[in-house]
Structure formats: C-alpha cells, structure tokens
Amino acid sequence: MTALLETQGLTKSFGAVRAVDDVTLSLNAGDALGIIGPNGAGKSSLFNLIAGVMPANEGKVLWQGQDITRMTAAERCCAGIGRTYQIPKPFNGLTVYENLLVAAEFGGGGGSESKALCTTILDQLELAHVADAQAGGLRLLERKRLEMARALATRPKVLLLDEIAGGLTDLECDSLIAAIKDIKAQGVSIIWIEHVVHALFAVVDRLAVINFGAKMVEGPPQETFQSPDVQSIYLGIEA
Known part of the structure; x- marks a missing residue:
C-alpha cells in the first residue's frame, strides 16, 4: 500500500549543524504518528520541511x-x-469566523461551501x-483551538500538529485530546509533535523519537517510550 505521506532521507543543515x-x-491514511524528542532536536524543522516552509538539502517528500x-x-x-504552529498565528484583527473563512477560501472552496464548512x-x-470575537483577544485554549x-x-488529508497541548492545564489538555480524537475519527491522518506525552499516548498509533536531528527509534507508543535509549536521552534516565 502506498503511504499517504512519506519522507525519504530528509536532511536540512544550517552551516555545520x-x-x-x-x-x-x-x-x-487514517493513522496518527507521534514525534517526541528534547528541545532543539529538530522536530519543528522536520515539520517545516514536510510543509514546504523551507527547502531540504537532501532527501524527498512524497x-x-x-x-x-x-x-x-x-x-x-x-x-x-x-499544519499548526507551536505559537498560534491567527489574523489578530479578524474575527474567529473570518480567520476560518480565509483558510477555507484558500483551501479551494468558495461561497456557501466555505461558509458551511x-x-x-x-x-x-x-x-x-467566540465566532464573532477578534482572534487577538482569545484565551490560550481558544487560540489553540x-x-x-x-x-x-x-x-487537509494530513494534519501536522506542533506542540498544540503546550501550556494548557490538565483539564484543557483533556478537552483538546477529545477534539483531536474526533478529527482522527473523521479520517484525517495526523503527525503530532508534543512534549505532553500522555496526550500523544491517547491518540497516536506509533511513536518516533528524534534526537540531534536523527530518528532514533519508531514503534508502538508505550514500547518505544520505555526503550532504554529513549529513557536515557529523552528523560535523562540511565539504562
């Protein structure tokens, strides 16, 4: 079966790094992949390559x-x-509804179809x-939503989530998890970068660990997270 989205040997250098x-x-199609790793591991840079925000030096996106x-x-x-961004980037001077309408029109719809969506x-x-509220005045959870x-x-057929749960309370995080589960249930495939690991475990089918820009390991979430290398490098726990 042909993968919906695939990266092959994707590489990006900034000078010697x-x-x-x-x-x-x-x-x-229909899968959810979680990605974890220390700060500065290259996770958001990987998203930027997948989304086309910056060019790769080597490798392919299929x-x-x-x-x-x-x-x-x-x-x-x-x-x-x-995709989403770790720091939400709405049009602050537009209402919530207007923000969505801009995105819907850009995504290929028009008129009544976009409004209904x-x-x-x-x-x-x-x-x-808060449909008629200006985006710049929203609370953090509302901005994440x-x-x-x-x-x-x-x-989208694939949704890239970049630390969407960061900064939320436990209750807010649970609410967000429920929304993401609903999105997945509707057939949208997901790649989710996150430091809130329990949120990932509630949604993803597989977990990949990135360190120093490279993929260390990938597999079932609990098994991958409990591997000695991940415990040592990601959590600082000696094997």
Whole structure:
C-alpha cells in the first residue's frame, strides 16, 4: 500500500549543524504518528520541511507516491497537508469566523461551501461562542483551538500538529485530546509533535523519537517510550 505521506532521507543543515539528519518516516491514511524528542532536536524543522516552509538539502517528500519536494508551502497546503504552529498565528484583527473563512477560501472552496464548512468546524472545536470575537483577544485554549480550526478549514488529508497541548492545564489538555480524537475519527491522518506525552499516548498509533536531528527509534507508543535509549536521552534516565 502506498503511504499517504512519506519522507525519504530528509536532511536540512544550517552551516555545520544538521537540524534534520536523514529522516525517513511514513504515514498511512487514517493513522496518527507521534514525534517526541528534547528541545532543539529538530522536530519543528522536520515539520517545516514536510510543509514546504523551507527547502531540504537532501532527501524527498512524497505525497501519495508523488515527489512534492519542490512544491511550495501553498501548493502542499492545497494538496492536503495542513499544519499548526507551536505559537498560534491567527489574523489578530479578524474575527474567529473570518480567520476560518480565509483558510477555507484558500483551501479551494468558495461561497456557501466555505461558509458551511466554517460553521461545522466552529461547532466541532467548540468555538461557535467566540465566532464573532477578534482572534487577538482569545484565551490560550481558544487560540489553540483556532489554530487547529484554521488548519482544518483548508480541508487537509494530513494534519501536522506542533506542540498544540503546550501550556494548557490538565483539564484543557483533556478537552483538546477529545477534539483531536474526533478529527482522527473523521479520517484525517495526523503527525503530532508534543512534549505532553500522555496526550500523544491517547491518540497516536506509533511513536518516533528524534534526537540531534536523527530518528532514533519508531514503534508502538508505550514500547518505544520505555526503550532504554529513549529513557536515557529523552528523560535523562540511565539504562
């Protein structure tokens, strides 16, 4: 079966530093892959390569078997790769609904179709009550939800989540997990970078560990997290 999204030997260097070092990953339709690693391990740089925000020095990104390495970020978004950012980046001067409408129009819809999609997403992510509020005045949880909502409005087949649970209380995190489970249940495949490990365990099918830009190990979440190398490097626990 052809993977929905695949990276082959993806590498990005900044001078003498390899931020992403020969990373190969694959994601099938309907799957969720979690990615963990220490701060500065290269996780967000990997997302930037997948999303087309910056070019790779080596390697490929494949979308449904087709090489999209030279596609722009906008082209990848329209093809079906949506993403969030660790620090939410809404249009602060627009309302929540207007933020979604911009994303929906960009993602290929128009008119009544885009408006209906935005209304559905507002309900799904519990943002209907702030639909007419300016995005710049939202609380953190609402901003996180809006970040996901804007990505969903582009109609993604794959959603890249970059530390979406960071900074939330336990109760807020549980609420966010429920929303992400719902998104996955609707058939959207997910790659999720996160430091809140229990949130990942509630959603993902596989876990990959990145350290110094390279993939250390990948497999079932609990088994991968409990491996001696991961305990040593990620948690500082000696094997």
